[in-house]
Amino acid sequence: MSDNEQLYVFDRQVLTSKTPQELLDGHLAVADSWLVENGRVRHLAEHYERFTQWALAEDAEQDYASFCAAVTELIPMEGRWFPRIELLKNTDTGQSQLVFRLREAPNQIDSMTLWSYSEPDPRTNPLVKGPDLSLGLQMRRAAQMHGADEAVILNSDGYILEGALSALVWFRDDVLCAPGNDLPWIPSITRMEVFAIAEQMGLATRTEKVKPADLVDLEIWGLSSLHGIRPVEEWVNLGGPVAQPRHLEAFNKRLRMLSTSIK
DSSP: OOTTEEEEEEETTEEEEOOGGGSOSSEEEEEEEOOEETTEEESHHHHHHHHHHHHHTTOTTSOHHHHHHHHHHHSOSSSEEOOEEEEEEOTTTOOEEEEEEEEBOOOOOOOEEEEEOSSSOOOSOTTSSSTTHHHHHHHHHHHHHTTOSEEEEEOTTSOEEEETTBEEEEEETTEEEEEOTTSOOOOOHHHHHHHHHHHHTTOOEEEEOOOGGGGTTSEEEEEETTTEEEEEEEEETOSSOOOOOSSHHHHHHHHHTTEEEOO
16 A cells, blocks of 8 residues: 555445555455546446446445445545555455555556567456456566566467557557457457547457567557557567557547546
């Protein structure tokens, strides 16, 4: 727990301030987070729905609707925040606990450098955000040691899955592309938003099974709820350059329009 974080536990339908020592002794089963700027957020209901769907598979007894409503009430209407909700679970006892972390948002980063992670996908549960979150941070730190901001996860055949903590998309001319549903990647709300924007703009979209070298000379983006769309400036050891962003301004303008008040 950092100095700029407030920690709460959902108990008897109320979020109560707690210390880290008071948390359930268990593992992080599910997590979700999003950016709030002066009380405005993109697709908060979808974040809650995604979290609830994942969490129900771990514990169907919790009152997720009341938890999410309580979280919304505690988010300030001023400032820049990056809240996180969690379901902790003790596998031995079967107990679970709903946790809310109210965190100040880190500084916005408007571009990124990628590095292909050197081993095949090491995650244990690649379809749910939470169990492998610390592993994602480790992969990102490995990327930073190679002069990059983000690690790209590949499967055992070398095909792109996603970033350690982000989704990846790219353009072939004016066609927006991304890894297909036959590959394991965490359902990304920002990717959903970007694909919807492309369709509204009349741009074609498709999914592909590609290796990093297949993206030389293409416009590539990293997507996340925190930073939105970030153009990739470089991909370490890709074998060639990446293209300058041509579609970024139009998409960013429409992405900002998706923000609505949380209350």
